[in-house]
Amino acid sequence: MPSLITASLTALDLSRWQFALTTLIHFSIVAASIGLTVHVAILQTRWWRTGDEQWLRLTRYYARPMLICFAIGVVTGLLQTFQFGMNWSGFSRYLGDIFGAPLALEGLGAFFVESVFLGLWLFGWGVLGPRLHLACLWTVAIATVVSAFAILTANSWMQHPRGYAIVDGRAEVTDVAALFLNPDVGLTVAHVVLTAILTGSVLVLAIAAWQVRRGHEVAAFRRAATQACAVGLVAGALALVAGHFQGVRAVEHQPMKMAAAEALYSTESPASLSLFALGPIRSDPGEPTVNVKVPALLSLIDDFSLDSTVLGIDDLQREYAQRYGPGSYVPNVPLLYWSFRLMVGSGAALVLLMGWGLWLLRRRPGAGLTDGRGGRLFLRVAPLAAVAPFVAAAGGWLVREAGRQPWAIQGLLRTEDAVSDLPVAAVATSLVVFLAIYLATTVIGLRTIRRELAHGLPEATGATPRDPVARPAAEDRDDASTGRLSISY
Numbered sequence: 001m002p003s004l005i006t007a008s009l010t011a012l013d014l015s016r017w018q019f020a021l022t023t024l025i026h027f028s029i030v031a032a033s034i035g036l037t038v039h040v041a042i043l044q045t046r047w048w049r050t051g052d053e054q055w056l057r058l059t060r061y062y063a064r065p066m067l068i069c070f071a072i073g074v075v076t077g078l079l080q081t082f083q084f085g086m087n088w089s090g091f092s093r094y095l096g097d098i099f100g101a102p103l104a105l106e107g108l109g110a111f112f113v114e115s116v117f118l119g120l121w122l123f124g125w126g127v128l129g130p131r132l133h134l135a136c137l138w139t140v141a142i143a144t145v146v147s148a149f150a151i152l153t154a155n156s157w158m159q160h161p162r163g164y165a166i167v168d169g170r171a172e173v174t175d176v177a178a179l180f181l182n183p184d185v186g187l188t189v190a191h192v193v194l195t196a197i198l199t200g201s202v203l204v205l206a207i208a209a210w211q212v213r214r215g216h217e218v219a220a221f222r223r224a225a226t227q228a229c230a231v232g233l234v235a236g237a238l239a240l241v242a243g244h245f246q247g248v249r250a251v252e253h254q255p256m257k258m259a260a261a262e263a264l265y266s267t268e269s270p271a272s273l274s275l276f277a278l279g280p281i282r283s284d285p286g287e288p289t290v291n292v293k294v295p296a297l298l299s300l301i302d303d304f305s306l307d308s309t310v311l312g313i314d315d316l317q318r319e320y321a322q323r324y325g326p327g328s329y330v331p332n333v334p335l336l337y338w339s340f341r342l343m344v345g346s347g348a349a350l351v352l353l354m355g356w357g358l359w360l361l362r363r364r365p366g367a368g369l370t371d372g373r374g375g376r377l378f379l380r381v382a383p384l385a386a387v388a389p390f391v392a393a394a395g396g397w398l399v400r401e402a403g404r405q406p407w408a409i410q411g412l413l414r415t416e417d418a419v420s421d422l423p424v425a426a427v428a429t430s431l432v433v434f435l436a437i438y439l440a441t442t443v444i445g446l447r448t449i450r451r452e453l454a455h456g457l458p459e460a461t462g463a464t465p466r467d468p469v470a471r472p473a474a475e476d477r478d479d480a481s482t483g484r485l486s487i488s489y
Helices: 002-008 011-050 053-086 089-123 130-159 176-180 183-213 218-253 255-261 297-303 313-324 333-363 372-402 424-454 474-486
Strands: 164-167 170-173 273-278 290-294 407-409
Touching (some): 011 053, 011 130, 011 183, 011 218, 011 424, 053 089, 053 183, 053 218, 053 424, 089 130, 089 170, 089 176, 130 176, 130 183, 183 218, 183 333, 183 372, 218 255, 218 297, 255 313, 255 333, 273 297, 273 333, 333 372
Antiparallel strands (some): 273 290
16 A cells, blocks of 8 residues: 555656546537537527527527537636646657647637637627628637647647657657648547537537426427437447547557457457456456457457457567567556446447437427427436536547557657656646646536526527527617627527
């Protein structure tokens, strides 16, 4: 026990904990922000095309959590960047020239576009033309994808470095195209963006199911639930496909990560896929107490072959020790094993939930979800499922980042060489301060969202795409400007 406590108090471990926890919070907020922006844009598009005021009311309603998530994402994202200079100065020195272009694209390009056009959309109701106003929101949605592309370009380089040269102990770009056109970038962006859209779909559905169960505006929220299920089903299914091909690429470039995710210590040919295991899997003790396997399925998934060989952790450790020198190159196997199953299991469950909801909604088009035992059960399950996409995202992030250990940059820079030379007390203080700010911001944001959603759908009687602001009565015309601003809240 003393050794465990001592190890937990090193500057390296505290820095890793700080970056991991703050990233998980920020990543969750960003996923919700991207997904909700896409859904609000779809809702406004349907209102613009049909003129049906129910779509406008839903647009205004779901804009509330979208805007709050965007605000939380700004706070958590800006604070997170400080850690590169505070806790990871070795990483920043080594990789500064590589990260410059992607971070400039994200900060000066995508984030600036997001902020400007979100402001135009927020304050442009009834001022901008209907097409221009709608285009502002779709521009925000596209900019969020570009922002994700920029960040994931940098992260993909850490997973599979390309187009660089080591000059005076630092990595420098020699081929910009190799940096931005890394095949891993496309798969990663597709997977992350589709997962974010699935996250937004689950949140839209959860809110709609909550309101339908309360008996509030059932017809309108049934429309929102139908859109959420349809979009979520497509996005979720495609995310699983993109994630599969990401895994295939990882087997090629990061075989230790995928072997650890399967707790596969011994090389197998063909290799079985472990569905569920109980027992000691931190080291190679032999067979776990319980291990439910599907014969040859891992070989089929990894190499599209029923008899291909999949390298195990033990053989990979020997290979890495010969290539990189003495040391352990095995990541935290239990963490990766269960994170991988949380990711895949939660994602697959959400796809099934979207399919179930769409079947219920399409089966009786004129009825509400309150009819029948299946509908009532669905209304209970859907709000609880709002947690699942964040569990899946956390599992995926842990597999991607923890599976690369002990490398900060695969094959180039060890994590222990990337951390700043700081006293433990300083890192512990920053950990407490950062977590306090992140948790306080998130809790305040969630409470605000809960309060705003409880107000129900805003009124929009008589509003049209040409005149989206419900006109006040004659005696209230002096407050018309306030009404125009409040339309987005």
